Amino acid sequence: MMNKILRKEKLNESVARIMVDAPQIARSAKAGQFVVVIPTENAERIPLTIADFDPDRGTVSIIFQIVGATTKVLDSLKEGESIAHLLGPLGVPTRIENFGTVVVIGGGVGIAEIYPAVRVLKQAGNKVITIIGARCEDLLIYREELRAQSTELRITTDDGSCGRKGFVSDELKDLIASGMKIDRLIAVGPVPMMKVCCDVTKSHGIKTVVSLNPLMLDATGMCGICRVTVGGKIKFGCVDGPEFDGHEVDFEELSSRLKMYKDVEKRAFDHVCRLLGG
Amino acid sequence: MAEKKPRKKMAERLVAERIRDFEEVPLGYTVDQAIEEAKRCLMCKDPKCVAACPVEVDIPGFLAYVAKGDFEAAVKKIKATNSLPAICGRVCPQEEQCELKCILGIKGQPVGVGNLERFVADYEIRNPKSAVPAGRQGTKGVRVAIVGSGPAGLTCAGDLAKLGYGVTIFESLHVTGGVLTYGIPEFRLPKKIVNLEVDYVKSLGVEINTDVLAGNTFTIDELLKDYQAIFIGSGAGLPKFMDVPGENLPGIYSANEYLFRVNMMKAWKFPEHLTPVKIGKRVAVVGGGNVAMDSARVSLRLGAKEVYILYRRTEEEMPARKEEIKRAVEEGIIFKILTLPIEYHVNREGWVSEVECIQMELGEPDSSGRRRPVPIPNSAFRLPADAVIVAIGNSPNPLIQQRTPAIKTEKWGGIIVTPEQLTSIPGVWAGGDIVRGAATVISAMGDGKKAAKAIHAYLLKGGESGGS
Numbered sequence: 001m002m003n004k005i006l007r008k009e010k011l012n013e014s015v016a017r018i019m020v021d022a023p024q025i026a027r028s029a030k031a032g033q034f035v036v037v038i039p040t041e042n043a044e045r046i047p048l049t050i051a052d053f054d055p056d057r058g059t060v061s062i063i064f065q066i067v068g069a070t071t072k073v074l075d076s077l078k079e080g081e082s083i084a085h086l087l088g089p090l091g092v093p094t095r096i097e098n099f100g101t102v103v104v105i106g107g108g109v110g111i112a113e114i115y116p117a118v119r120v121l122k123q124a125g126n127k128v129i130t131i132i133g134a135r136c137e138d139l140l141i142y143r144e145e146l147r148a149q150s151t152e153l154r155i156t157t158d159d160g161s162c163g164r165k166g167f168v169s170d171e172l173k174d175l176i177a178s179g180m181k182i183d184r185l186i187a188v189g190p191v192p193m194m195k196v197c198c199d200v201t202k203s204h205g206i207k208t209v210v211s212l213n214p215l216m217l218d219a220t221g222m223c224g225i226c227r228v229t230v231g232g233k234i235k236f237g238c239v240d241g242p243e244f245d246g247h248e249v250d251f252e253e254l255s256s257r258l259k260m261y262k263d264v265e266k267r268a269f270d271h272v273c274r275l276l277g278g
Numbered sequence: 279m280a281e282k283k284p285r286k287k288m289a290e291r292l293v294a295e296r297i298r299d300f301e302e303v304p305l306g307y308t309v310d311q312a313i314e315e316a317k318r319c320l321m322c323k324d325p326k327c328v329a330a331c332p333v334e335v336d337i338p339g340f341l342a343y344v345a346k347g348d349f350e351a352a353v354k355k356i357k358a359t360n361s362l363p364a365i366c367g368r369v370c371p372q373e374e375q376c377e378l379k380c381i382l383g384i385k386g387q388p389v390g391v392g393n394l395e396r397f398v399a400d401y402e403i404r405n406p407k408s409a410v411p412a413g414r415q416g417t418k419g420v421r422v423a424i425v426g427s428g429p430a431g432l433t434c435a436g437d438l439a440k441l442g443y444g445v446t447i448f449e450s451l452h453v454t455g456g457v458l459t460y461g462i463p464e465f466r467l468p469k470k471i472v473n474l475e476v477d478y479v480k481s482l483g484v485e486i487n488t489d490v491l492a493g494n495t496f497t498i499d500e501l502l503k504d505y506q507a508i509f510i511g512s513g514a515g516l517p518k519f520m521d522v523p524g525e526n527l528p529g530i531y532s533a534n535e536y537l538f539r540v541n542m543m544k545a546w547k548f549p550e551h552l553t554p555v556k557i558g559k560r561v562a563v564v565g566g567g568n569v570a571m572d573s574a575r576v577s578l579r580l581g582a583k584e585v586y587i588l589y590r591r592t593e594e595e596m597p598a599r600k601e602e603i604k605r606a607v608e609e610g611i612i613f614k615i616l617t618l619p620i621e622y623h624v625n626r627e628g629w630v631s632e633v634e635c636i637q638m639e640l641g642e643p644d645s646s647g648r649r650r651p652v653p654i655p656n657s658a659f660r661l662p663a664d665a666v667i668v669a670i671g672n673s674p675n676p677l678i679q680q681r682t683p684a685i686k687t688e689k690w691g692g693i694i695v696t697p698e699q700l701t702s703i704p705g706v707w708a709g710g711d712i713v714r715g716a717a718t719v720i721s722a723m724g725d726g727k728k729a730a731k732a733i734h735a736y737l738l739k740g741g742e743s744g745g746s
Contacts, residue, residue: 024495038452044543044553045452069552085452087489217538217553218460220450220491221676224517224532234526236516239676253526256628260528264554271549 003083006059011141014066015109016075017051023058025050025088031116032094032211032243035062036219038085039074046070047216047238049113049188050089060088063112063141069268076276090219091242094209098125100183103175104150105131105168105197107189112142113211114188119149127151131171133193137162169196182206187246191255198246208246212237214257229253285387286315290605297578297609300464300546307390307397309347316344318382319389326379327391332724333360333433337376337391344394349401356398361436361482362429362475362723364403365458367396368467370720371599403474420737423448423505425492425678428456429719430511430710432479433726434733439482441734446505447484450491453542456513457711458719460542461534463572465579466602469541493681502705506741507733510693510701510708511726514716515675519668520564524622529558529630533569533669540576555580558665562586562633564619565669566596571603573667574611585611586661590618590638590651616640616651620658622666632660674712690715699729705741707733 007019025035034049052061066075077083094117102121106114111132122128130150134140135158147153154171155163164171168189176182182204187197188211201208214226214237226237229250235241289305290296296303307315319341327337335356343352356363372378372392380388422438424431427449435445453459455472480486492501492512501508517532519525536555539545543553561577563570566589577585587606589596592615596603607613616638625631637657640649674691686694686702692715693708695701701708709725711717 024490028495028497042544042551069549073552085489087450087452087491087495089494090491217535217543218451221515222460222513222517222672223535223538224519225535227519227526229526234519234521239516239680256528257526259628261554261556264548264556268549268552268554272552 003086005077005079005081005083008077008079011063011112012138015063015112015139015141016066017061017063017112018074018077019059019061020083020086021058022060022086022088025086026053026058026060027055029053029055029060029089030093031096031120033089033091034219034242035060035086035088036090036216037062037070037074037083039070039077040084043073043084044070045085045217045219047090047213047219049211049242051112051115053116060086063109065109068265069272072269072272072276087219090238092240094120094186094243096120096124101127101129101181102184102186103129103131103172103182105133105172105185105187105189105193106142106146107133107168107187107193108139109141110187110189110193110211111140111146114186115142115145115149117186118146122149122151129154129175131156131168131175133157133168133171133189135159167196168193169200172197172200176200176204176206184209185246186211186243191251191258194246195251198249198251202247209243210246210249211242212244212249212254213242214254215260228257282386283314283318285318285390286311286393288390288393293608293610296465297575300579302468303465303605306400307393312344312394312397313347315390316341316394319345320381322381326381327376327389330375330379332375332720333366333727335360335376335395340398341389341391341394344398349398350405352398353402356395359727360723361433361479363395364399364471365429365467365475366720366723367392367394367399368471369462369718370395371718373600375720403471420444421446421505422507422509422733422737423492423501424509424511426450426456426511426513426710426712427454427476427486427488428511428513428710428722429458430513430712430722430726431456431509432476433723434509434511434707434709434730435484435726436479436482437727437730438733439479439484441730443734443737445484447486448490448492448496449486449488450512451542452488454486454488456511460538461514461569461572463537463541463576465575466572491677493678498678498682498685498703498706506705506737508706509699509726509729509733510678510706510712511710511722512675512678512712513722514672514711515677515691517668517672518670520619520670522619522621524624524630525668527622527624527630528628529556529664530622530666530668532672533563533565533573533667534672536573536667537569537576540580546580556665557582558663559583560586560663561665561667562588562619562661562663563667563669564588565671566591566598567669567671568598568602569671570667570669571598571606571611573669574606575609577665577667578609578611582665586663587611587613588617588619588633588635588661589613589615591648592616592640595648614661618651618653619666623660629664630666631662631664633663633666634658634660671716674715678712698732699725700732705736
């Protein structure tokens with residue numbers, strides 16, 4: 001059955017991974033792309049990064065954080081049930097070539113989102129140094145998967161419960177200070193993390209790509225809510241992105257646009273919690 | 279004399295009642311009104327109205343049946359060339375097409391062709407036993423793929439299915455209908471009507487696959503391996519903005535976003551439907567087309583206290599249909615003409631709070647023949663608003679072009695086609711907003727119809743290139 005959830009697992013308290021039967025999407029997906037998920041008929045259309053895909057088995061994996069009404073509904077679906085609507089793959093794929101040394105940084109759920117890019121960059125002959133960070137060890141997902149695919153994996157936690165105590169940007173600064181020649185940096189994670197990484201690389205002239213997560217509706221180049229200012233011009237996250245030159249992105253505007261519906265989203269969340277009884 | 283009788287007016291719901299809900303505003307003709315109105319037709323030998331109809335409906339033909347009270351025959355007559363009459367009867371700009379050319383209109387009022395088309399289509403909906411028999415899907419064993427289930431795609435699909443081809447529509451959204459569903463509000467085009475018209479096209483044997491983005495899920499080249507011909511009707515795309523300071527502030531929507539939230543995602547039923555829309559107390563809508571009117575009237579129905587239309591020319595030049603302007607005015611929308619936004623200001627919470635505008639005056643005619651609006655120096659003023667809807671049009675959807683480098687496009691993004699709607703790729707036709715930029719439902723349907731004819735001719739020749 002289309003969009004059937006074949007496997008579901010909790011990666012930690014608030015992050016889940018589902019593997020969905022979606023042969024058409026799996027066949028054409030590339031690293032860096034996303035899907036639109038509508039878990040049940042009345043839910044929102046939400047964009048989620050494709051965390052893994054297997055064209056042979058026809059499966060697509062998605063990792064999501066349970067933060068709002070629609071992700072709560074998505075989390076309520078069990079193995080064997082189907083997602084009402086799934087559209088993809090969307091967005092421009094990550095540019096993959098042999099750049100030399102590529103540092104790939106993932107924070108929070110972004111850790112899972114960098115996985116396909118890390119894998120393909122390594123296959124393309126790059127030296128891939130992966131830095132992942134989270135608040136504490138429990139939130140560090142995809143550690144072993146990334147370790148297996150990276151040339152080197154570095155870990156930071158805010159509380160020091162795993163790896164270095166501090167932020168991914170601290171690790172990045174040290175890498176740069178050590179004199180390593182970095183040819184490209186990819187950062188995926190919370191907006192403040194991506195911004196700090198860009199601030200660090202800018203003065204060193206390191207090409208930095210960020211994967212943005214603006215609000216989306218149709219996600220097919222129509223509604224314009226995903227607009228971001230890049231190099232002083234309006235760009236659309238769903239068709240021009242999601243990846244952009246980090247040094248050109250107006251992160252402050254992105255942050256303010258991401259907060260637009262925070263207050264009403266609470267009402268939707270409460271409504272869903274009542275419906276689901278939890 | 280028959281032609282001296284005035285045109286029958288269609289009843290409308292009272293303003294005080296209709297602005298509180300999303301129910302349809304005009305109520306349609308009664309049987310007696312319909313018959314009387316149809317009798318006004320002069321039955322011209324060389325009907326100018328038919329020539330002015332993008333889908334060539336035999337107007338005197340169907341009116342003759344209406345005048346006799348044979349509504350079933352009237353439906354069949356219309357559906358011979360138009361698969362979507364309940365929609366066209368409601369949203370076609372008849373005043374610029376069939377009714378504009380009506381001989382009665384020279385000295386008096388033209389026949390109410392649109393109202394009658396609507397009446398006949400609604401009669402069929404109320405009396406479904408008179409439904410047109412199903413088509414013969416796939417009898418020719420030749421398959422055609424249609425991209426998009428909007429008016430262009432549905433028309434092309436319907437016409438090809440009637441000819442016996444196997445037709446599959448690929449729709450990127452989760453609901454069918456394209457702009458008929460996401461764009462035009464319920465009170466102007468009930469979604470029940472759209473669904474019934476889509477069902478009719480399906481009853482002809484057309485298969486519709488939602489949640490498939492042609493270009494991404496399948497490329498056009500991949501589709502060409504499985505289908506002998508393709509029609510692209512992927513519709514409107516990225517909204518235009520004015521490039522003025524503050525335009526990306528929270529609280530500023532494109533009309534596409536705003537209407538998509540409300541019409542497609544049913545944000546007016548939030549939180550039962552989980553997509554929210556934040557409607558302000560004072561809403562400013564920028565633009566003067568039908569989409570601007572729709573956005574303004576939706577805002578009113580969502581509970582806005584004051585709704586403004588900001589338009590840089592005068593009411594005279596507004597591209598919106600006269601009857602939509604009239605209804606907006608009746609409902610209390612405040613028109614601020616000769617007004618151009620130049621900057622948006624923000625409140626402490628980071629939300630839009632004021633539109634700074636400049637007053638305009640009309641100068642010399644420009645290339646469009648309309649008098650060019652010119653700013654009046656030192657006329658800037660600020661209009662408080664906690665929601666702004668920018669309704670100044672959109673460019674064609676960019677996706678197919680992005681993923682199909684071989685397809686030739688205009689600088690502004692539209693797919694280039696021949697007069698027969700053929701693109702630069704043999705076997706691939708296109709029509710509607712993806713070719714025209716932003717146009718009307720009926721012109722998209724006209725394109726779909728022309729393409730269907732061309733595809734039929736091409737397939738009859740065994741799919742040999744009628745190429746450009």
